[in-house]
Amino acid sequence: MLILSRSDVERLLDPDALREAIARAMADLSAGRVSMPLRIAAIVAERDGLLAAMPAFLPSANALTTKLVSLFPRNTDRPTHQAVIVAFDPDNGSPAALMDGEAITAARTAAGSALATDLLARKEAAVLAVIGTGVQARAHLRALARVRAFREVRVAGRDAAKAAALGKEARAWLGGATIRTMTSYAQAIAGADVVAATTHSPDPVVRREWLAPGSHVNSVGYNTAGREIDGATIRDALLVVESRAGTLAPPPTGSNDIALAIAEGLVTATHVHAELGELVSGTRPGRTDAAQITLYKSVGVAVQDAAAAALILAAARRDGVGREVEL
Numbered sequence: 001m002l003i004l005s006r007s008d009v010e011r012l013l014d015p016d017a018l019r020e021a022i023a024r025a026m027a028d029l030s031a032g033r034v035s036m037p038l039r040i041a042a043i044v045a046e047r048d049g050l051l052a053a054m055p056a057f058l059p060s061a062n063a064l065t066t067k068l069v070s071l072f073p074r075n076t077d078r079p080t081h082q083a084v085i086v087a088f089d090p091d092n093g094s095p096a097a098l099m100d101g102e103a104i105t106a107a108r109t110a111a112g113s114a115l116a117t118d119l120l121a122r123k124e125a126a127v128l129a130v131i132g133t134g135v136q137a138r139a140h141l142r143a144l145a146r147v148r149a150f151r152e153v154r155v156a157g158r159d160a161a162k163a164a165a166l167g168k169e170a171r172a173w174l175g176g177a178t179i180r181t182m183t184s185y186a187q188a189i190a191g192a193d194v195v196a197a198t199t200h201s202p203d204p205v206v207r208r209e210w211l212a213p214g215s216h217v218n219s220v221g222y223n224t225a226g227r228e229i230d231g232a233t234i235r236d237a238l239l240v241v242e243s244r245a246g247t248l249a250p251p252p253t254g255s256n257d258i259a260l261a262i263a264e265g266l267v268t269a270t271h272v273h274a275e276l277g278e279l280v281s282g283t284r285p286g287r288t289d290a291a292q293i294t295l296y297k298s299v300g301v302a303v304q305d306a307a308a309a310a311l312i313l314a315a316a317r318r319d320g321v322g323r324e325v326e327l
Contacts, residue, residue, distance in 0.1 A: 002322045004099035008051075012315040014102070015146060018308055019111045019118075023280045025058055025307035026115070029243060030277030034058050036302050038245070041252035048073055048225070052252055056302035057090065064090040067101050067302060073200040073223065079107055079135055080200060087309050095327065097313050102135075104312070108304040110139035112276065113218035116240060116296035117194055118147040119279045121216035125193035126151045131185055131205045132198035133157035133166045136220055140196040141170050144218075148194065152178045156188035158201075162321065186210045195219070203227025208233045214290040219257065220298045227257040229297070234261040237295035238273050238287065245298035247272065247299050251275050255299050266272070 004012075028034050032058060041052035051071035057064045069083035083101025088094065117125075128150045130137050141153065153170055157163040160183070167181040182188035189195055189210040195217045197206050202225040206217055211233065221228035234257060241247040247255045248269050261267050274284035276296065287294055314320045 001095050001325055001327055002097040002313070002316060003325055004097060004316055004322045006100035006103050008316065008321050009100045009103045010311055012312045012319070012321060013107055013308070014311070015107070015111065015143060017311060018107060018145070019114055019143070020265060021061065021266050021307040021311055022108060022111045022304055023058060025303040026112075026242065026275070026277035027280040028058065028060050028276045028277070029301065029303050030281065030283070033060065034303050038249055039253045039302070043252075050252055050282040054300075054302035054305060056306040058269060058303050058306040058310070061307055061310040062063040062090055064088045065302070065306040065309045067105075067305045069101060069105060071222065081135070085305055085309050087313055097309075097316075097322070099309060099312060102309045104305060105300070106135045106139040106309045107143075109220050109298060109300060110143035112242065112298055112304060113220060113296060114143040114147050114194060115280070116218060116276055117216060119276075120240065120294040120296065121148060122214055122287070125216070127154070127192045127194070129150070129154045129156070129188040129192035129195045130198065131156055131188060131196065132221075133159060133162035134198065136198035137166060137196070138169070140198055140218070142173060144194065144196060145174055150174070150177050150194075152180065154180045154182050154192065156182040156185050174250055179275075197221055197228050199228055201228055204228060204230035206230065206233055208236055209244055211293055213293070216296075217292045218296045218298070221289050222299060224251045224256050227260050229257045229295070231261040231264050231266045233293070233295065234258060234271070235266040237293045239271055240276055240279065240294065240296045241272055242276055242298060242301045244275060246301060247297065253299065255297050257297060260307050266270055
């Protein structure tokens with residue numbers, strides 16, 4: 001079995017190739033060309049944590065993988081998401097590789113948001129607001145800047161010092177863009193063309209009244225105690241998800257943001273406009289109006305991990321990266 005560390009994974013991942021692989025995987029998912037059961041999890045109630053299993057078979061990438069991912073939102077001394085991914089040989093079921101899943105989760109989630117942004121945001125989008133200061137905020141800053149030429153990037157988080165530190169890092173990544181650290185979520189979002197919500201907040205960090213006409217929102221936060229996006233935004237937005245079945249399922253799979261909006265009578269399940277893969281394949285339209293608000297609500301799907309793992313494993317074998325061990 002090939003062992004790939006986090007540094008191996010980070011070195012081997014090409015962000016543009018990853019975004020393209022995610023696009024193919026999402027199209028395959030929407031077309032019914034994959035095997036992907038809903039996520040299951042063991043709950044660690046006393047820590048508000050969980051350990052989830054996410055298997056998938058993605059034939060087009062010759063990828064048979066499973067991810068084991070823990071979500072412990074109270075963590076302060078280490079990431080809230082930690083994961084490993086095991087790749088199996090789809091011809092005989094033998095374990096082929098064990099790789100760090102934390103870097104993959106961050107990169108593939110941000111790649112999905114970048115894909116959604118490319119498909120849904122206005123072409124002239126120039127102002128990006130990133131809400132949150134953790135791993136996903138960093139990954140989104142890097143990924144979204146590859147699909148739009150932002151002239152201004154705003155960062156906001158509940159910890160002002162962390163927001164300032166992330167803003168300082170972003171200046172090194174984003175070249176000529178103006179980087180601004182904002183004192184509130186409302187201030188960061190006001191007038192922004194693209195919003196990336198990357199928090200574990202149980203209270204909305206994106207509210208409808210803060211959003212400008214024509215804005216696009218990516219939301220990747222997952223919290224069964226509350227929601228990252230308010231119900232009015234869900235109601236008024238053209239809503240795109242990875243998988244209708246997954247997003248509308250109960251925890252630990254589905255979106256609490258959407259479930260609460262449904263429970264409040266603001267929308268029904270039919271409010272989901274499209275799956276991301278349907279936009280990729282052109283079977284459903286995206287934005288139809290420059291003033292329309294669009295929302296990509298991500299809950300994470302295993303075929304994205306499979307697509308990323310297949311890329312990494314192929315690159316590792318090509319470049320001789322990793323360490324072979326006998327189990």
